[in-house]
Every structure is written in C-alpha cells, then in structure tokens.
Amino acid sequence: MKVTLTVNGTAHAVEVSPWKRLLDVLREDLRLTGTKEGCGEGECGACTVMLDGEAVNSCLVAVGQCDARAVTTVEGLAHGDVLHAVQKALVACGGAQCGICTPGIAVCAAHVVDRGLVIGRDDASARAQVRELLAGNICRCTGYQLIVDAVIAAAREVGKR
C-alpha cells in the first residue's frame, strides 16, 4: 500500500504494508530514529509521537491509518537550532538521564504544554496534573522529579508568551 503522510511538515510517500507499525516506518523507512521503542505494548510511552496533534504511542498505530495524516516526532519539536521550551527545560533541569524515554517524554510534554493542559494554580496541583498527564511515560532513571520540574518550567515559559 502506498501511504502518504506528513512528518514534521514534510510529505513522504512510502510503499509498505498497512499493518506495519508507524514506529517502524518512522525508524526504518524514514530513518527518523529519534523515536524509540520501549515495550511495544503501549505501556511505556517511549515511542510517543503526535498524530494529527494528539499524543499517541506509535507502536500501536498501523501505518495504513496514517495515510493523509500529520505526524510530529521528537525531531520536529525544535525549529532549526532553537529547542522547544520543554527541550530547553529538560536540559536546564537535568530531566534526562539514559535517554531512552526522553524523546517520548519530550513529545508528550510538548503536547500538554502547547495545548495549555497544565493549568494548576499552585505548585502542588500543577505537579499533580503533570504527573497524571505524563503517567503514560515511564522512566527508569530519574525518579521523575526533575522531569516534572522541567514540564512545570516549560509550561510557565510558554504561558508567559
């Protein structure tokens, strides 16, 4: 099947089985290896990308379903050399360690920050919200505190604009 999909603003046409996972098309056919596979079961969030603006697990999407749809991967978050607010905050706060979960965390966090979903009035409720919004992204290294710090910082930064 010929699938035409827009990835990070660029149209691509690939000849693949419609059953192939979006994750594998991104990594193997388009050589966008920023998106990682963790569990392959939709549990860990490492493969998170945006599909038509929603954060989804790319291991659970059949690429046939992506025909004429738009995908944003971690490679598409920055504009040239200018990192997205969540990427800057992850660097500044030390919210990354081994790096396998980081692309998925960055995409999911960018989604929730850009959508304005972190609206807690005080620090405690904002942190609780971030923990729920990112509950589908599992990290084995950081203990999550620095990731939550980064998402809160990015939400404040984006909220100022």
Place this chain on the structure above:
Amino acid sequence: MTTYLRPRDLEEAVAARAAHPDWMVLAGGTDLMVNANHKPTPVGILDLWRLGEIGFIRVEDDTMAIGGGTTWHEVERHPAVRDKLLPLALAAREIGALQIQARGTLGGNVGTSSPVGDSLPVLLALDATIEVASVRGRRMVPYSTWCTGYRTTQLAADELIVAAHVPVPAAGMRTTWRKVGTRRAQSISKVMGAAAILLDGETVVSARVALGAVADRPLRITAVEDAVRGLSLPRAAEAARAAVRASIQPIDDIRSTSVYRREVAENLVARFFTPAGGVS
C-alpha cells in the same frame, strides 16, 4: 498482502464487513496493535478510526448516546458525560494514560469484551443498550445480555458497533465507579466495580451493581442487588459484602490472587453503600 479500507461512511463499512468477515476491524488499535510486529498479518483491515457516523456524544431526552468510535479522551472531557454519567467519565480517566485515551474507543472496549475492560461494569450498572448495524439493518442489544463468555459477545460476524445508549440516572441516584490496580494509570485492573443506587434518604430503594476482573466477563451481581433492597445504608453495606462473598469465584493469575480479589471486591462493593459512597 494486507488489504486496507477506510470506509467513507457506515453504509460502506457494513457492506465491507459483510463481504469480508475475516478482516480485522480496527479503530484506535490500543488492544489489537499490542506487539503487532510479532502477530500474524491480518488479511485485511477495515479502519473505523474517525468514521464520523460512530464518533459522537449526543444528549437525548433521558439517555445519552455515545458513538462506538468515540475516544476515552472525548468521553472524559465531555461536559454532559461528566455531569450526567460521572462513573463513565471516572472510568475513562483511568483507562491507560493520555496516549491510550487519545486512541482507545468505547466500541473497542465493548467489542474486545475483555473481563478487565474498565468501562464495562459501568455499562452494566447504568443499564446501557448497545446499537449495532449490518447490511441487514440495525438492532439494539441490552448490555446485560451482550457478553456471552470470555471475550465473546452477541455481535454477529457481519455487524459493527454503532453506539452505547446510556439512560441518564434519575436525580437522587448514586452512581459510582472504582478501580483497584497497582497504579491508577496504565495498570490492568485487579478488580473494578460500578454501582447505581436509588436512595430514599438513607434507605436503599434499589441498586444495580457490577464488577469486572472477577470472572470470565463483567458481571452484574444480582445477589447484592436483592440483598440491599429496603435496607439502611450501614446495613446495606454489610449485606452487600456477604452477597459478594457468595457470588464470585475470581481466579489467581499474574496480576493478583483469588483471595485478594475476593476481599477487595467485597470492600469495594460495601463502600458503594457507605454514606460517603466509596468514590476513589
């Protein structure tokens, strides 16, 4: 080679279903795509994702209709669902996490009919009806008779799920849902339950109570419903606990033990009948 079809409308979808009963019916893929790279390739895919005629939430006279293609994210965020069908909104919020809620659909939960489908006890407790369509026409199936065994349902090979029609609980009816698992997000439930309890002051007039993950299918616990009728709340809680104990034989598996599930199910249902209502 896998054939792929994204139908324009429901008419084309049911025609394709009738012609190709061996094709996979796919929407959000949150169940069917798990480990997809290690699964046999389907002969064909009938893609219902974002099919307009099954993606809706409608407030009707005294029921709400929720299209089978509606995602849990859409269910959870809908003001009328939160207002009128709170247990369904609560269940939607604990199905997977953000990424799963963006793709998983009500029709997927109802069609897959896993005993741990989080929304299913809610559909039992709220006495929903499932609308299905085929080239033969449409029919309505009471959800109380939908499940026929482990992951089997009344859905015929040529039928597709259109919607769940959920009666809006009467004013004064207590409706509640609670899931117990290793964590709120992502975990597959050890036990979950839902209830709709009609109260006259502190007295139980009638109740519908359902549990998930304690049998091969989601279960209405009619023994509880019979036991609590006419009792005051504290007495109803104890009667409910005893009735649960006598009604279920949960299994030991990788996620929990029979003993634990039984005790948690008793506590969970008993709390539905306490003054606070047992909402987590």
